[in-house]
Amino acid sequence: MNALNNRRLRGGLLTVSLVAVIIACGGCAAKVKDFKPPDEPFQDPPPKEMIEAEENGAIETRLIKPGRRGLKGIKSFLLGDESGEDRLSASFREVEREEKLLDEVEREYPELAGVDYELLKLARETGRLYTLYFASRSVTIKDGHREVITKNGAWLKAFPDTGIKILGHTDDEGTLEYNLAVSQARADAVESFLIDLGITKERITAIAFGEERPVDKRNIERARAKNRRVEFLIVFPTK
Amino acid sequence: MKKHINIRRLLQAAAFSLFLALLLPLGAEAKVYIDIDAPAGDRLPIAVQELSLQPRQAKDKSMTDYSGKAIMDALMGDLAFTGYFDIIDKEAHLKTRFSLQKTKFPRWRAIGADLLVKGLIKVSGDELTVELRLYDTVRERQVTGTRYIGRVLNPRLIAHKFADEIMEELTGQRGIFSTRILFTADKEGLGNKEVFISDYDGKNIRQLTYNGAINLSPRWSPDGKKIIYTSYKDGWPCIYMRDLISGREERISAKPGLNIGGRWSPDGKKIALTLSINKNPELYILDLGSRTYKRLTNNHGIDVSPTWSPDGEKLAYVSDIAGNPHIYAINSHGGVPTRYTYKGKYNTTPSWSPSGDMIAFSRIKNGKFQIYVMRSDGTGERQLTYNGSNEDPSWSPDSKHIIFSSTRQSDSKNSSLYVVRPDGSGLRKLDIGFTHEASPMWSPYL
Numbered sequence: 001m002n003a004l005n006n007r008r009l010r011g012g013l014l015t016v017s018l019v020a021v022i023i024a025c026g027g028c029a030a031k032v033k034d035f036k037p038p039d040e041p042f043q044d045p046p047p048k049e050m051i052e053a054e055e056n057g058a059i060e061t062r063l064i065k066p067g068r069r070g071l072k073g074i075k076s077f078l079l080g081d082e083s084g085e086d087r088l089s090a091s092f093r094e095v096e097r098e099e100k101l102l103d104e105v106e107r108e109y110p111e112l113a114g115v116d117y118e119l120l121k122l123a124r125e126t127g128r129l130y131t132l133y134f135a136s137r138s139v140t141i142k143d144g145h146r147e148v149i150t151k152n153g154a155w156l157k158a159f160p161d162t163g164i165k166i167l168g169h170t171d172d173e174g175t176l177e178y179n180l181a182v183s184q185a186r187a188d189a190v191e192s193f194l195i196d197l198g199i200t201k202e203r204i205t206a207i208a209f210g211e212e213r214p215v216d217k218r219n220i221e222r223a224r225a226k227n228r229r230v231e232f233l234i235v236f237p238t239k
Numbered sequence: 240m241k242k243h244i245n246i247r248r249l250l251q252a253a254a255f256s257l258f259l260a261l262l263l264p265l266g267a268e269a270k271v272y273i274d275i276d277a278p279a280g281d282r283l284p285i286a287v288q289e290l291s292l293q294p295r296q297a298k299d300k301s302m303t304d305y306s307g308k309a310i311m312d313a314l315m316g317d318l319a320f321t322g323y324f325d326i327i328d329k330e331a332h333l334k335t336r337f338s339l340q341k342t343k344f345p346r347w348r349a350i351g352a353d354l355l356v357k358g359l360i361k362v363s364g365d366e367l368t369v370e371l372r373l374y375d376t377v378r379e380r381q382v383t384g385t386r387y388i389g390r391v392l393n394p395r396l397i398a399h400k401f402a403d404e405i406m407e408e409l410t411g412q413r414g415i416f417s418t419r420i421l422f423t424a425d426k427e428g429l430g431n432k433e434v435f436i437s438d439y440d441g442k443n444i445r446q447l448t449y450n451g452a453i454n455l456s457p458r459w460s461p462d463g464k465k466i467i468y469t470s471y472k473d474g475w476p477c478i479y480m481r482d483l484i485s486g487r488e489e490r491i492s493a494k495p496g497l498n499i500g501g502r503w504s505p506d507g508k509k510i511a512l513t514l515s516i517n518k519n520p521e522l523y524i525l526d527l528g529s530r531t532y533k534r535l536t537n538n539h540g541i542d543v544s545p546t547w548s549p550d551g552e553k554l555a556y557v558s559d560i561a562g563n564p565h566i567y568a569i570n571s572h573g574g575v576p577t578r579y580t581y582k583g584k585y586n587t588t589p590s591w592s593p594s595g596d597m598i599a600f601s602r603i604k605n606g607k608f609q610i611y612v613m614r615s616d617g618t619g620e621r622q623l624t625y626n627g628s629n630e631d632p633s634w635s636p637d638s639k640h641i642i643f644s645s646t647r648q649s650d651s652k653n654s655s656l657y658v659v660r661p662d663g664s665g666l667r668k669l670d671i672g673f674t675h676e677a678s679p680m681w682s683p684y685l
Contacts (some may be wrong), residue, residue, distance in 0.1 A: 025423070177557075205495075208475075208496070208497055
């Protein structure tokens with residue numbers, strides 16, 4: 001019944017908007033003006049988790065999949081529904097109200113305060129942390145990138161239940177097996193750095209992909225630079 | 240499985256026919272028609288007469304016709320591939336009534352043929368009988384002849400077997416026409432490499448893996464009955480061994496990190512491979528009996544792509560211990576490596592010839608990989624390719640040909656498989672038609 005009402009109301013609103021457009025356009029036939037419809041009074045209901053969050057303070061029950069135990073409420077929302085692995089081929093999901101949420105998060109979870117804001121968003125939206133890039137055939141982490149790994153490390157400390165897959169890649173210059181070894185060495189260098197930051201080895205899996213998984217297949221240096229990378233895929237706690 | 244039985248039957252038939260052939264009047268003296276070590280000897284003119292379809296009014300005519308064409312096509316291809324023959328144009332052939340028993344040698348001599356292949360083909364049900372004979376038209380005698388009885392699954396195999404026989408008779412060395420090629424390709428262009436197997440000429444392709452993960456570097460066992468390859472089907476690069484006859488498969492190396500570049504030792508008992516368990520990709524030798532690893536290299540560089548010398552005493556491999564990737568050789572029991580290449584900034588994928596005296600490899604020159612060969616002591620380099628990017632050389636079991644992948648016919652990075660002789664001559668493309676054909680490996684004699 002409620003839904004029906006809603007639909008009627010929306011239908012009415014649409015008609016009103018259309019009329020408004022016609023009037024607006026009629027007034028200025030020669031020029032096209034931007035028309036902004038009035039704010040919609042009836043928005044989609046807030047996500048289930050938000051209702052529960054309001055009712056219970058923090059939610060234990062939201063979409064708990066096997067292996068998601070131990071993650072609480074908003075923090076669990078921030079972590080997202082799908083691991084980086086699940087999302088490898090999936091498109092990015094739309095996330096609403098994240099900024100408001102993040103403010104809340106900082107209040108409720110002080111340990112998240114030190115985590116890079118953009119990184120929290122990135123992790124929520126893509127299931128990944130920042131990607132690192134390497135010079136041609138180099139397996140050394142660039143000086144400028146130490147800060148980036150440190151940010152990734154801070155995120156990992158804030159979500160201690162997660163694991164991380166470190167995927168090493170190369171560009172397509174060079175031969176397959178040598179490139180596999182280079183990509184492994186890159187992933188291993190990043191793993192060592194994370195361990196130095198205090199992330200336990202058990203949480204980390206380093207996998208080499210060599211030149212097999214380019215993000216940009218064009219035959220130009222700019223594309224090759226994008227492919228020489230180490231990716232961080234968030235792994236949810238295992239069952 | 241079916242195919243195997245078929246081949247076995249074929250071989251039995253071949254053995255029986257050889258026995259029959261012995262009963263035919265054969266010259267006892269051995270004559271070497273072709274000196275395979277002569278640099279550029281004269282080519283032998285050979286005529287291949289159209290196979291006679293028997294009986295002519297057979298109800299299986301279309302099948303006979305098809306098989307006959309396939310056999311002729313494969314046989315001509317094999318003979319041309321050797322580079323030892325001038326195949327006389329069919330148009331020049333005489334219109335004589337076919338008789339397997341009588342051959343009008345003077346008339347074949349008249350069109351310039353020193354050698355003549357003729358034969359007949361008969362299909363009844365799914366049984367195929369093919370009789371092929373090779374004649375010396377100058378001496379007016381039969382050189383060799385075989386009757387093959389098998390099923391109509393792969394008529395080309397009959398041609399390959401007979402071409403092997405022709406080569407053995409004429410050169411004293413076994414032909415390579417019934418050998419096969421392992422390679423990886425992205426057949427559908429979906430971004431996943433699967434393992435394939437084909438005849439030496441790129442025909443008769445079979446897909447071996449269907450796992451949808453990345454599959455790399457397939458290698459033959461020395462007896463040609465098994466293969467090993469690297470696959471990501473369990474999430475990271477592990478090495479798998481598959482029995483080609485039973486199809487049974489086993490994961491033989493699954494250490495954390497890399498398990499890549501597996502290469503079978505010539506005695507079939509060990510596998511050389513690269514592991515990264517100690518945080519630095521190093522060469523190891525896996526004993527297939529005890530399943531224990533022995534570490535071979537120990538340095539701060541990357542060590543990959545080993546290749547065994549045919550006596551199993553040494554391994555050549557790629558190391559960037561000196562900064563750039565270069566080829567080194569090490570005793571298979573360990574020791575101090577010897578550096579083999581100094582020129583260029585990137586030398587890689589060494590492949591030791593089965594004859595033991597040569598190593599093929601690829602080197603970046605002017606931004607592109609080219610195939611080179613050198614003597615097995617690291618001296619006497621020679622460049623074989625000049626166009627496109629050319630990688631992953633692998634030798635034929637007679638050490639007379641090298642197969643490799645090349646982008647020469649493509650403006651993108653799409654590679655196809657090519658074959659070249661170690662002197663740089665006889666370059667030809669295998670007609671496979673997939674995308675990203677790579678990592679070819681030539682089988683041993685099968």
